[in-house]
Amino acid sequence: MSSSLKNELTPDDGLDYVFARMSAIYGSAFSRHWDGIDPILIRQEWKRQLGVFLTNQASLDYAIDRLGGDFVPSAIKFREFCNAGPAVPRDELQITNDPKPVAPEVVAEAKRKLAELRSRWTN
Numbered sequence: 001m002s003s004s005l006k007n008e009l010t011p012d013d014g015l016d017y018v019f020a021r022m023s024a025i026y027g028s029a030f031s032r033h034w035d036g037i038d039p040i041l042i043r044q045e046w047k048r049q050l051g052v053f054l055t056n057q058a059s060l061d062y063a064i065d066r067l068g069g070d071f072v073p074s075a076i077k078f079r080e081f082c083n084a085g086p087a088v089p090r091d092e093l094q095i096t097n098d099p100k101p102v103a104p105e106v107v108a109e110a111k112r113k114l115a116e117l118r119s120r121w122t123n
Contacts, residue, residue: 011047014054018046018078021064026072033072049075053082062086 009017023030034042053059062085063078073081 009055009057011050011054014050014057014060015043015046017057018050018054018060018064021060022067022072025064025067025069030072046075046078049079050082052088053079056086056088058086059088 019030026033047054053063059082063081066081066084067073
């Protein structure tokens with residue numbers, strides 16, 4: 001597990017974090033819950049079900065804090081808790097308006113060309 005668990009985790013770090021916390025909560029019932037199932041298959045399915053939530057500790061903590069102590073949740077149930085929690089930040093390109101000044105002669109030439117085009121279409 002990564003030592004810098006905050007908001008940017010790898011999916012493997014996120015899953016290790018979830019499983020470590022749930023092991024602490026459910027004790028041996030957590031490990032017995034997976035008896036007879038290939039651990040690789042378990043990890044693959046949890047990673048597939050939780051997807052991007054595994055990269056955001058706030059989502060994982062929200063879900064864990066809402067667990068009942070009676071039974072180990074399925075990956076699907078855990079994902080439902082994550083869905084109800086805080087949104088996962090997205091690295092989206094932000095559009096900014098940073099106009100560059102245009103030389104007056106460039107503007108004049110563009111206006112001249114526009115006037116020429118207009119005269120072709122209106123005559």
